[in-house]
Each structure stands twice: as C-alpha cells, then as structure tokens.
Amino acid sequence: MTLDEAQIDAQLQVMAERLRTARFARGLRLIDVAGMTGLSEVHLYRLEQGERAPSLRALLALAAALDLSPGDLLTSDSTAPDRSAPHTGRAVWTGTEQTGAGEMIKGAVRVRYDLAHRANPELIEDADDTVGSPEALLGMAFAGCFSMALASDLDAAGYAPLRIETFAEVQTETGPGGMALSDIELRCEATVADIPDAQFQAMAENTKRSCLVSRALAAVPARLDARLVSITEE
Known part of the structure; x- marks a missing residue:
C-alpha cells in the first residue's frame, strides 16, 4: 500500500509527538540528544515539529539514545496524556535589553515592559495600567x-x-x-x-x-x- 501525502504528514506528526514525549520523560534537552546522536539541535527541533523525516541512520540513533525501539517512534501511544488546545500568548521585543522595550500581547491586552521597570518593580506602581513585567x-x-x-x-x-x-x-x-x-x-x-x-x-x-x-x-x-x-x- 502506498501512503499519500496526508498519511505521511500524519505519520510524521506521530513520530514528532513520540520524540518530544520520550525526550521530556527522560529530562533531556535538545543539546543532550544532539550530543548522544550526532544530529544537530536544529535538525532535532525540526524532527520534533514534524517538519522533517529522519533518515534510517537518524531513526536508529534516536531510538538508541531514548532507549526505545525504532518502531516505538513510529506508532502512537495510547497511554500518552491527552493534550488540550494550547494557551497562547505573544511577545515582541525591539532593540537591546538595555535600551529596548517590548510588549506582551494577549488578544486586545498589551502590557509594555522594559529593563528599567523589570529591575525596579516600584516604577510599575507609578506607571499606567499598560506597563508591567513578566x-x-x-x-x-x-x-x-x-x-x-x-x-x-x-x-x-x-x-x-x-x-x-x-x-x-x-x-x-x-x-x-x-x-x-x-x-x-x-x-x-x-x-x-x-x-x-x-x-x-x-x-x-x-x-x-x-x-x-x-x-x-x-x-x-x-x-x-x-x-x-x-x-x-x-
């Protein structure tokens, strides 16, 4: 049976989810897995996002590093926790840390922040309601x-x-x-x-x-x- 593009994309998402879940469960960072497999952090990140398909060599290296069989990375796990839709937020920063400023954004709510207010919270109390800190x-x-x-x-x-x-x-x-x-x-x-x-x-x-x-x-x-x-x- 030949897989169509939609089925391939779905399989890549399954693999991406299994990679993230296995790495998180073992308390490993991307840099840790990169050192164990010889794969770059950027490539690992793209694999975990379902943006790339691993070569056979990469698949075997990842399975060994995460103490899994190659098949474990290609099958969904019915025992994995259900994930709800993510809570989203956004931040935009312009300039350097010392002189720049940014906004933390959620819908119509925008909170301005900068180093001066972050380092001196008392300044926030004297500012208007649109100024805050992380x-x-x-x-x-x-x-x-x-x-x-x-x-x-x-x-x-x-x-x-x-x-x-x-x-x-x-x-x-x-x-x-x-x-x-x-x-x-x-x-x-x-x-x-x-x-x-x-x-x-x-x-x-x-x-x-x-x-x-x-x-x-x-x-x-x-x-x-x-x-x-x-x-x-x-």
Whole structure:
C-alpha cells in the first residue's frame, strides 16, 4: 500500500509527538540528544515539529539514545496524556535589553515592559495600567490558578466559596548566575460559609502545593498567608 501525502504528514506528526514525549520523560534537552546522536539541535527541533523525516541512520540513533525501539517512534501511544488546545500568548521585543522595550500581547491586552521597570518593580506602581513585567504576569497567573483551584477544592469538600482574592508577590534576586526567582508569597483572603479555620488553612496550603501553576514553579519556594474572612466582615 502506498501512503499519500496526508498519511505521511500524519505519520510524521506521530513520530514528532513520540520524540518530544520520550525526550521530556527522560529530562533531556535538545543539546543532550544532539550530543548522544550526532544530529544537530536544529535538525532535532525540526524532527520534533514534524517538519522533517529522519533518515534510517537518524531513526536508529534516536531510538538508541531514548532507549526505545525504532518502531516505538513510529506508532502512537495510547497511554500518552491527552493534550488540550494550547494557551497562547505573544511577545515582541525591539532593540537591546538595555535600551529596548517590548510588549506582551494577549488578544486586545498589551502590557509594555522594559529593563528599567523589570529591575525596579516600584516604577510599575507609578506607571499606567499598560506597563508591567513578566514576573508580575507570572504572579498573576499563580494567584489566578490558586484561587480557582481553591474554589474547586472547597466545593468538592462540601463548602461554598463565596469570594477568594489572592495577591502574589514575586521576588527576584541577582547573583553570579544572573537574575533568578527567589520566592513567591501568596496572600489570600477568602469568604467561605461554615468552614472551620483549621480546615481552611490545611486545604489552602494543600492547594498552594498542588495547583497547576504551583507544580510548574516547583523549583521556586512559595509561601502562603491565608485568611478566612467571615461573611459578616464581607
């Protein structure tokens, strides 16, 4: 049977997915696989995007490096996790790091950023609402994910979350290796009906450890100050 172009493209996508999955599962970077196989990083990237078909020699080298059989790279894996549609964002930077500026873009939302505001977050507080930093957006994502996950956990436990507000403070430090995230502090105020404070604190702490963004930021220490606000205070 002769494969048509559509079938070939579909097979290349299967192989690309298997390559990415196998590499990620082993904690390997493209440069690591390049060193193990003799293939260039650019070529490996194109293989993982389904843009190129590997030669037989490359297929055998990749299979050996990833501890797979060549057939494993050419068949879909029914046990692989389902992937939802990606969440997208875009950034455009113009000029050098020192003197340039950029925009982080999501739909009609545009957040301007530059080195001065990134290095001195207090300047953001004095700017208009269109100025921010990648770290501020990271904190917003953590706060949003935590709040939504906590509402889900409370509801699953039989409690009614009325309002959850979370503030995230992302701390950076500069050392010999350059700038790095040093820690993140979440400050949460929640109005929840009929829940003992001790149980709320335990659930909030568990959510802080397990929500999606928290797991993605596992290498960054995160602290939580959670306060249960009574309905009469609200």
